[in-house]
Amino acid sequence: MLSLLVGIPLLGSILVGLIPERAGKGLHRTLALGFGLALLGLSLGLLLLLDPQEQGIQMAERVAWIPQLGLVYELGVDGISLPLVVMTGLLVLIALWASGQVERPRLYYSLVLLLAAAIAGAFLAQNLLLFFLFYEVELIPLYLLIAIWGGPRRTYAATKFLVYTAVSGILLLIGFFGLSWLSEVHSFSYTVLQAHPLPLLQQLLLLIPILLGLAIKIPLVPFHTWLPDAHVEASTPISVLLAGLLLKLGTYGLVRFGLQLLPAAWEQAGPWLASWAVANVLYGSLNALVQQDMKKLVAYSSIAHMGYILLATAAATPLSLVGSLFQMVSHGLISSLLFLLVGAVYANTGTRDLRLLRGLLNPERGLPLIGSLTVLGVMASGGTPGLVGFIAEFTLFRGSFPVFPLQTLLCMVGTGLTAAYFLLMVNRVFFGRLSEVAIAMQRHAAGERLPAVVLAVLVVWLGLQPAWATHWVESTAAHWARPVVLNLAEAGRPITAFGPGSSSL
Template identity: 85%
Template sequence: MLSLLIGIPLLGSILIGLIPEQAGKGLHRALALGFGWVLFGLSAGLLLIFDPHLGSLQLAERMAWIPQLGLVYEVGVDGISLPLVVMTGLLVLMAIWASGQVERPRLYYSLVLMLAAAVAGAFLAQNLLLFFLFYEVELIPLYLLIAIWGGPQRTYAATKFLIYTALSGILLLVGFFGLSWLSDAHSFTYTVLQAHPLPLVQQTLLLIPILLGLAIKIPLVPFHTWLPDAHVEASTPISVLLAGLLLKLGTYGLLRFGLQLLPDAWQQAGPWLAGWAVVNVLYGSLNALVQQDMKKLVAYSSIAHMGYILLAVAAATPLSLVGSVFQMVSHGLISALLFLLVGAVYTNTGTRDLRLLQGLLNPERGLPLIGSLMVLGVMASGGTPGMVGFIAEFAIFRGSFPAFPLQTLLCMMGTGLTAAYFLLMVNRAFFGRLSEVATAMSRQQVRERLPAAVLATLVVVLGLQPAWATQWIEPTTADLAKSVALSAPATEGVVGKLTCFMACDSS
């Protein structure tokens, strides 16, 4: 089952690549959509066979590959990786759907499916070298997708992304080899390494390259400069995949490699990591506040929201760990929605400049549906109750406060700044008299509206029913919290806490 999640998009990539460019108008897109639906169906099918009451690894598959090097094909899924795998299937389908007619469709859709296979493989891998292999493979298609189908400065942005991500991979590989060589097990398998913990000094030395490698990918300040450029130059569907999925490889690594494999060093570094989270949240938010390009504003917002995840994993309480995984899902859905909507504005008006846009909520000549969904998206990102962003941030703040009260309060300021910069964006672009730039807009296409509507629906549904997601996450994060000997275990289920807070004022 898990191998199919990697093999199906890889097969689709190869098949589409073999079909001639002149085979038929729309054939490559139709095939990509078909494989996208199959990938989403398989990933969603995991929810039917995954036991939500178990926190351990499930559906594991193992096969010897190059055992002399320690490279073994080992895949599995638990409560941390399951929601990210399902989100991968969803966002890949949405990105293909939103792509429409592109130049060189054979290469484009082949690269998108190759990217999907690599991301799914990274989330499912249970071997350090296997994770590294998928981590590096996704670099190739994403670089080409930005460099070929990006904006005017696409070569610069793609090259910058390539250099930063290659450096990230080198740092991770150094840490991975160190984990294997210093461990008594001499293995690259997660569970084996977890059962053979290293002394604190060795853990600390290995945490440094692993953390720096992940910080580049997330990205964390000051390693963030590649992200705004990549987002601005990438096409809308690629920005959806970049923000919704690729950044999550870094935050996923914080849990899997930092907290799970190096728990003693992680707890020692916790206060420093929480301080780093504060810097990330405030720096990203303040930069977003002064942006005039809508897409760059959303990109800096992503940087800020990644800081919440770092804070939650640094605190490493049962509730904060649930919040960290839920925030990955929340940010994936919300950022994908916002980038789709910004792309629709650009497609219809020819600009993303907030100094030129105004009155797009005009019901007759504007973009009323796009504007309405944008209002919903920015409310969700700002943590409005009843939406998925509120649940994730509440769990993070409430779970992190006992461990780091000052850092949590400072990070909470980011929610106010989020409301401020998104309110400015919406007020400038969508309210007031319709600007001259927007008077000759083309009519909205179905492909622009439907993916955004699907994501907006999920943002609201998971905000009202967070238990539909947290029931898969909580057993694994609870086991992880116990494994690092936390001193403040949860006295009630996370779902119960969230539901009580939503339902009664006394909470």
């Protein structure tokens, strides 16, 4: 089952790539959508097969690949990776739908499906070298998708992304080799390494390269500069995949490899990580306040919201981990929605400049549906109750406050700044009298807005029924938080317990 989640988009990539360009208009897109739908269906099927009360890895698959090097084909899923796998299926299908008719469709859709296979494989990999392999494979298609179908400065943005992410991979590989070399079992298997923790000093030394590698991917300040350029130059569907999925490889790595494999070092580094989260939130938010490009504003907003995930993961209480993982899902949905809507504004008006746009909420001559969905999206990002962003932020702040009260309060300032810069954007773009650019715009087909409507429904639904997402995470989060939480309890520091097994903590 898990191999199919990797194999189906990979097979789709190969088949789409073999069909000649002259085979028929729309054939490549139709075939890619079919494989995307199959990926989503399989990922949803995991919800029926996974036991949410089971704390360990489930549905494990293991085949010796190159055992002499320690590379073993190991896949598995648990409550941490399941929501991200399902979100991968959803956002890949949405990106394929939103792509429409593109130049060189054979190459384009083949690369998108290859990217989907690499992302799904990374979330499922239970061998560190296998994770690294998938982590690096996604570099190639994303680089080409930006470099070929991007904006005027696409070569610069794609090259910058390539260099930064390559350095990220090198640092991760150094950390992974160090884990295997220093461990008495000399293995790259996640479960084996977890069962044989290293001494504190060795954990601290290995945490540095792993943390820096993941910080580039997330990205955290000051390693963030590749992200705004990549978003601005990438096409709208690629921005959806970049914000919704690629960044989550970094935050997922924090939980999977930082917290769980290096728990003693993680506890020591916790206060520094929480302070780093504050810097990320405030820096990203203040930069978003001064942007004139709608897409760049949303990109800096993503940087700020990644800081919330770092704060919650640093606190490592059961409740903060639930909030951290729910924030990954929340941000994936909200940022994807906002990038789709910004892309729709650009497709209709030809500009994203806040100084040129005005009055798009006009019910007769504007873009009322896009405007209404944008208002919903920015309200969710700002933490309005009843929407998915509020539940995610409230949970992670509540779980982090007992451990890092000052850092949590400073991060909460970011929610106010989020409301400020998004309200400025909405007020400039959608209210007031129609600008000349808006009057002259050409409206596109209503069917292109369907992906945004789907995401908007999920933003509302999970805001009203968050248990649909947290149900799969609670037991695993309580189990993963236990080593750090027990150490805090022994030191007499307050903790927040949540979910199954919390009474035993």
